[in-house]
Amino acid sequence: MRIVFVIAAVLSCAGCVTGETVQFRAQQGQQSIIRDGQAALVSTKKNSIVIARPAARQFQNGGRPVFVVGINNLSKQPQNFLVSGVQVTQVVNGEAVPLEVITYEKLVQEEKTRQVFAAVATGLSAGANSYSASRAGYYNSSSTVYTPRGSYQVHTTGYSPTAAAIAQSNASAQNSAMIASTIESGQRNLAVLEQAVIKDNTLMPGEWYGGQLHIAPLVSAEGNKTYTISVLVGSERHEIQVAQGAM
Secondary structure, eight states: OHHHHHHHHHHHHHTTOOOBEEEEEOOTTEEEEEETTEEEEEEEOSSEEEEEEESSSSBOTTSOOEEEEEEEEOSSSOEEEOGGGOEEEEEETTEEEEEOEEOHHHHHHHHHHHHHHHHHHHHHHHHHHHHHHHHTTEEEEEEEEEETTEEEEEEEEEEOHHHHHHHHHHHHHHHHHHHHHHHHHHHHHHHHHHHHBOOOEEEOTTOEEEEEEEEOOOOOOSSOEEEEEEEEETTEEEEEEEEEEOO
16 A cells, blocks of 8 residues: 555656746836746847747756847947857855856757767667678577477578568668668757857847847756846846746
């Protein structure tokens, strides 16, 4: 009965484990809004507007927070946005702890590293397939033969070129499909990063620009975690205060 109770408790808790949601704390010159059912924030200054919202409805506890940031140049002059000008600080026990902003270049390097490991795993699988196929033509069997003098065990071994050719053809097709899938997945992931992740950009007058902003995992803390995303557009700095937790 105790084991049954423990299993039931684990199953019931599994349904309770959720990610963390985000709320914004609007300051002067800012407005909290809702975009497609998600919390968002608009920060307006004389020469620029910054809009931020979480890229997902929930963030995984201990994972990287990812925000979609939109920037508008209200001035009559070009303005630079630099990822190096974005600063994130988390308040932990009353102290400000800096969090790394994961740049596009680092994300690309991480993806390339992942592709190397994926290629190794694919190569191992392909090697195992090829080895199994090379052994597929060999066969052996055992049978019992009954004669007036008694029964005998007969062992038969042989090699079938036809079976070997079929197995090797199938393995070759499977290996080609695995390799192609690995390559396509890597290319697709790199294309998504190219299109989605925010990068350095000069905004022309009236131009909108934006993309995903990836942040290093938050420092573990009890209850809700608070941090500030500081976005520099030209000479104007937008301070976006965020509360994240199981709200």
